Amino acid sequence: MGLILLRRRLVDALAFLFASGATLFGLFWLFWILWTTFRQGFGAINVALFTQMTPPPGSAGGLLNAFYGSAVMILLAVIIGAPLGVAAGTYLAEHGRHSRLAKVVSFLNDVLLSAPSIVIGLFVYEIVVRTSGHFSGYAGAVALAMILLPIVVRTSDEALRLVPDQMREAAFALGIPRWRVTAQILYKAALTAILTGVLLGVARIAGETAPLLFTALNNQFWSGSLSGPLANVPVVIFQYAMSPYDEWHALAWAGALVLTLFVLGLNLAVRIIAKRTSK
Amino acid sequence: MTAFVPVVKSRSAVADRVFNLVTAGAAWLVLILLGATAASMAWGGRLAFETFGLGFITSTDWDAVAGKFGALVPVYGTIVTSLIALIIAVPVSLGIALFLTDIAPRWIRGPIGIAVELLAAIPSIIYGMWGLFVFAPFMALHVDPWLNDTLGPLPIIGAVFTGPPIGIGMLTAGIVLGIMVIPFIAAVARDVFNAVPPPLKESAVALGSTRWEVLSRVTLPYARSAVIGAIFLGLGRALGETMAVTFVLGNAHDLSISLLMPSNSIAAAIANEFTEADAELYRSSLIALAFLLFVVTFIVLSAAKLLLLRINRAHGKTH
Numbered sequence: 001m002g003l004i005l006l007r008r009r010l011v012d013a014l015a016f017l018f019a020s021g022a023t024l025f026g027l028f029w030l031f032w033i034l035w036t037t038f039r040q041g042f043g044a045i046n047v048a049l050f051t052q053m054t055p056p057p058g059s060a061g062g063l064l065n066a067f068y069g070s071a072v073m074i075l076l077a078v079i080i081g082a083p084l085g086v087a088a089g090t091y092l093a094e095h096g097r098h099s100r101l102a103k104v105v106s107f108l109n110d111v112l113l114s115a116p117s118i119v120i121g122l123f124v125y126e127i128v129v130r131t132s133g134h135f136s137g138y139a140g141a142v143a144l145a146m147i148l149l150p151i152v153v154r155t156s157d158e159a160l161r162l163v164p165d166q167m168r169e170a171a172f173a174l175g176i177p178r179w180r181v182t183a184q185i186l187y188k189a190a191l192t193a194i195l196t197g198v199l200l201g202v203a204r205i206a207g208e209t210a211p212l213l214f215t216a217l218n219n220q221f222w223s224g225s226l227s228g229p230l231a232n233v234p235v236v237i238f239q240y241a242m243s244p245y246d247e248w249h250a251l252a253w254a255g256a257l258v259l260t261l262f263v264l265g266l267n268l269a270v271r272i273i274a275k276r277t278s279k
Numbered sequence: 280m281t282a283f284v285p286v287v288k289s290r291s292a293v294a295d296r297v298f299n300l301v302t303a304g305a306a307w308l309v310l311i312l313l314g315a316t317a318a319s320m321a322w323g324g325r326l327a328f329e330t331f332g333l334g335f336i337t338s339t340d341w342d343a344v345a346g347k348f349g350a351l352v353p354v355y356g357t358i359v360t361s362l363i364a365l366i367i368a369v370p371v372s373l374g375i376a377l378f379l380t381d382i383a384p385r386w387i388r389g390p391i392g393i394a395v396e397l398l399a400a401i402p403s404i405i406y407g408m409w410g411l412f413v414f415a416p417f418m419a420l421h422v423d424p425w426l427n428d429t430l431g432p433l434p435i436i437g438a439v440f441t442g443p444p445i446g447i448g449m450l451t452a453g454i455v456l457g458i459m460v461i462p463f464i465a466a467v468a469r470d471v472f473n474a475v476p477p478p479l480k481e482s483a484v485a486l487g488s489t490r491w492e493v494l495s496r497v498t499l500p501y502a503r504s505a506v507i508g509a510i511f512l513g514l515g516r517a518l519g520e521t522m523a524v525t526f527v528l529g530n531a532h533d534l535s536i537s538l539l540m541p542s543n544s545i546a547a548a549i550a551n552e553f554t555e556a557d558a559e560l561y562r563s564s565l566i567a568l569a570f571l572l573f574v575v576t577f578i579v580l581s582a583a584k585l586l587l588l589r590i591n592r593a594h595g596k597t598h
Contacts, residue, residue: 022374207402
């Protein structure tokens with residue numbers, strides 16, 4: 001009896017050790033990757049990074065045009081993707097709540113959410129770049145919007161479902177039409193949650209590289225126009241990191257650090273907002 | 280006054296109809312986009328499928344000059360790197376999930392949970408860069424020579440671990456992928472473990488079970504299908520991941536049993552070659568690869584979703 005108990009306790013202690021070890025293992029990589037990015041990135045950050053254009057091979061410069069291109073494409077992607085996502089999420093949570101379409105969409109939306117982003121890039125290449133005949137910032141924004149869409153659908157659906165039914169019933173009892181209940185009451189109640197969903201989506205698309213490779217492509221020079229190839233941070237990082245030049249490597253690390261800080265900062269901000277509103 | 284009421288009513292009825300149509304249209308858009316993606320990949324890849332037939336999947340040729348293309352090397356590389364990723368990520372993720380649900384003191388669960396979620400938020404290109412500049416040299420210096428020396432001479436499996444110690448190849452790519460999917464599987468598995476009804480666990484504890492016995496005999500059997508769903512979700516991510524592997528896979532179109540040899544994956548081949556593909560057949564072959572990837576990830580992710588549906592429904596959750 002004592003031996004069996006000892007064995008059970010030993011197995012339990014081993015499981016305890018394994019689970020703790022697994023957690024340390026997981027966090028170890030997080031710290032290693034962050035440490036590398038900070039150490040390499042900080043050394044490369046200077047004023048020129050934000051004031052100069054991407055340089056030709058082997059010389060110093062900045063990433064101003066890439067930052068601008070990324071910002072514009074993300075903004076446009078939000079303008080396209082967020083309203084559509086909120087509308088579809090509204091259908092899933094409100095107007096089509098128990099319909100078959102809502103069930104199917106909710107299921108396939110999750111598939112789209114995890115679909116390979118490079119395939120989405122190729123899709124946008126086929127329908128936008130090929131038909132228009134050239135790479136463009138618009139195509140990049142469309143690709144990013146397509147990645148943002150399912151995230152916003154999912155989060156706005158969940159946000160609306162969290163609004164208590166009593167609120168809907170009270171509004172209906174006052175004779176308010178359905179669309180005004182949704183637009184003026186439910187959206188207001190779910191606003192923070194919907195916005196955090198959009199912010200999480202922005203954090204996700206900010207680092208997306210694969211869908212931009214064949215849509216926005218890249219541009220070494222300043223371009224204010226979205227109808228031509230547009231520089232952007234992820235693709236610049238990719239090209240510069242793969243190059244043999246030290247100056248380009250340094251710029252790639254600086255870009256990687258700014259990108260990481262932006263993405264992690266947004267994620268932390270979202271969590272703080274969510275925690276504050278849940279209290 | 281009597282005339283006023285019906286006007287308002289009909290106007291609001293029209294507005295209701297419009298609102299309904301707009302939201303339903305947006306919902307349809309999700310379906311249309313998914314369908315259009317599949318259709319456009321099939322259409323774009325038709326030239327390759329017509330030219331090579333089934334041989335496209337079984338051929339290892341990849342010769343842009345001669346215009347011969349086969350998918351076997353990238354398909355093989357995709358599967359092998361994803362399997363390596365799962366071998367690493369599954370036990371670690373389940374360990375993290377167990378730690379976060381049953382072992383860790385309550386005050387530490389929140390911060391560690393957030394740290395794991397942040398690991399998932401880091402853009403994949405950062406993983407790729409870190410893989411290229413830090414992890415690949417580490418593998419080349421410390422791990423590859425050791426594998427060559429200790430496992431290399433063994434019969435049968437020796438060939439798998441013999442290769443040039445350059446740090447670029449399927450093993451490195453698989454490990455980087457594994458690190459990437461750990462947080463995805465861990466976060467879902469944690470929710471799955473949390474969804475197990477507490478009375479079940481409490482009963483087991485009341486009968487004198489240790490934590491390990493609660494996990495292995497109550498939690499895991501109860502949540503088995505959902506845990507497999509979480510793993511499939513990770514697999515779906517690993518199969519389609521592009522940037523993290525493109526940096527460290529080596530973009531070589533040779534079929535090799537050795538995990539230390541440079542190889543290719545579907546996503547990496549597309550990322551590396553699509554903008555250089557000048558011939559129509561070349562481009563079509565890459566799109567055909569994307570079609571295969573899309574179909575496979577669609578099946579894997581659908582299976583994951585189906586497996587996760589049951590426990591989420593029991594838990595009152597919708598995703």
